[in-house]
Amino acid sequence: MKQSYLIIILSLSLLLTAILSILAGKVWISPLEFLSGEQNTAIIFELRLPRTLLGIIIGAALGMAGAAMQGFLRNPLADPGLFGISSSAALGAIFSIFLGLSGFWILPLFALLGAALGMTLLALLAGRSGSLIIFTLAGLILSSLTGSLTALLISLAPNPFASSEIITWLMGAITDRSWNDIYFTAPLVMIGMIALLCIAKMLDALTLGQEVAISMGVNIAMLQYLLVIGIGFTVGASVAVTGIIGFVGLVVPHLMRPLTDEKPSSLLIPSAIAGAILILAADSIIRIIPSASELRLGITMSLMGAPFFLALLYHMRRRLV
């Protein structure tokens, strides 16, 4: 499919999903009564609209981050979680809960600091070699280190409320988010997405292997730094306000790839839009399903993503054998 058609179709789908996301919930608001009455206006402007916009921002961030990661690692099974940046951000966030610090900016700020620390560690561990294996291993080490430190913080939590708050936060959600969350996330995600779009052509060149890419003038060390910045800002800012929402970065680029010419650069924008659609759709479904307490988005995504991942692996194995 032509790239421009794909982007138009995806954008229209996003618009429809966004409308559904604004209307759907415990209180259904019909399009006819959209802005009639104070209650509806309040629900829409104070609750639904920020939630929808936040869903779009983090869905786009995670989708594009996943596409960039897969392009860089040249592996369709790669996910931004693999770099350890989301878990570093999560560690930062729960550290603020652990310390009992409150205030709107504290938790996201700590999460961003965690992501920044994770990015720095990753860049230092991976070094300037540009080696794919070292980079992946550095990401895995960071992931397991932050994972164990997270477990440590939960076990050392000063009171049961703190540990329960940490666990709930880790599950990821875009419930009850405000406009402040959007003011915080949007610019950071924008910086990250610009960094990722800057490396699009370099990712294409990498299709022919690192040696050929270098021979075509691609500065691998620069590519690696921009990628870490791009993933750090997109994923770090998303985790800072929503907790960990996995699998978007894995599933979305994979669904989009057959619809494009398969060049990594052609995948970035469609994956961003489709990521936003997926998050909004999943979040709308959560609100519609009747349940005592609302399902967490992070859990829903994992429940949907894990079978997809297994199917993908099975399909790839069959192709290899």
Place this chain on the structure above:
Amino acid sequence: MNLAFDNISVTANNKQIVSNVSGQVETGKITAIIGPNGAGKTTLLSALAGLRAINTGTIYIGDDNIHQMSMKERAKLIGYLPQRSEVNWNISVRHIVALGRTPHYRKNGDEKAIQNAMLMANVQHLADRKSDHLSGGELSRVLFARLLAGEPEWILLDEPMANLDLAHQFDMADLLKSLASHGKSIVIIMHDLQQAAQLADNVIIMNEGEINAEGPTQEVLKPRIIEHVFGIKVDIVYDSGGINIHNILRV
């Protein structure tokens, strides 16, 4: 604008792979690097392309040190085709060839260069085919077209004939001769001595990280040198058809 390398050493994992080699590669000519496995040919070639850090020495093209050029400048000047082909995503031949324009980043003129490259490498009929549906030989030609699309002055090739059938080997040899006659400078690693003898204007013979002989093909391809380096006995006949290597026997 010859390519001159002086006192080059390359070490990897504490092992010296290329030891203090010096030489000249003439512009507008085809230079073959030959030698037994593990002689350091690939390492030398990638060092000459500026892709490998060298421990000592300098590499100049004309008056320019290739290590002081920007990566883009160097990429425009030197095209490099490694031995191992790698295409990680299932993209079309046209897109693969278009990647050769990476160092240029200009829209005008790109399409013409891409079409020319596909025509020269005889892959224009494969333009819309995806990389997963190419045979090994077709892929080799497509990747060569990718290099040609960059329109480099220097073309460095690591065993480009390895996956080609005989007819396409002849086509490739003709193409390389034609490129050289149009002023392109070609350095090519080869294993087939007969092919090297027929194709190359100059030959560099390497063994154990050193250059054993270099110069015009007729002067360098001598039975004595070949026996010393490869451990095989050959008869070499120079006639109107070029250089012919006969009676190849293991010593």
